[in-house]
Amino acid sequence: MLKPLGDRVIVTVDKEEEKTVGGIVLANNAKEKPQTAEVVAVGAGSITEDGKTLPMHIKVGDKVLFDKYAGSNVKFDDTDYLILHEKDIMAIVEK
Numbered sequence: 142m143l144k145p146l147g148d149r150v151i152v153t154v155d156k157e158e159e160k161t162v163g164g165i166v167l168a169n170n171a172k173e174k175p176q177t178a179e180v181v182a183v184g185a186g187s188i189t190e191d192g193k194t195l196p197m198h199i200k201v202g203d204k205v206l207f208d209k210y211a212g213s214n215v216k217f218d219d220t221d222y223l224i225l226h227e228k229d230i231m232a233i234v235e236k
Contacts, residue, residue, distance in 0.1 A: 143217055148187040148227040150199055152178035152207070153220070177206055177234060178223060187227070197227060204234040 145151050155177045180203045186194045199205065211229035215222045 143182060143215070143222065143224075145182050145184040145224060147184050148195075148197065149184045150180055150197075150205075150225050150227060150230065151182040152180050152205065152212075152223050152225060154178045154223050176209055177204060179204055181222070199227060199230060199233065204236075205230045206232045206234055 143151055180199055180201055183197050183199055183201055186197045188194055207223075207225055208229045208231065212223040212225040215224055
């Protein structure tokens with residue numbers, strides 16, 4: 142498994158919607174990039190100038206909403222992941 146460093150978070154992005162609410166099938170170029178994901182790994186947190194580690198606000202299993210074009214896509218063990226900085230996460234989605 143991948144272990145993120147610092148304030149990085151590894152997520153699996155939710156699947157794209159294939160149809161609209163009205164049932165219209167979308168072409169690949171018309172689909173919007175999903176902005177929600179599930180957190181699978183969390184780094185230790187960012188380190189301040191005086192050497193203290195700031196705790197992360199995100200935990201494994203959280204469903205999050207992130208900036209549209211944030212992060213780096215990575216493929217590891219045939220699974221696609223997105224690596225984000227904590228600052229790129231806008232909200233935790235609560236049910």
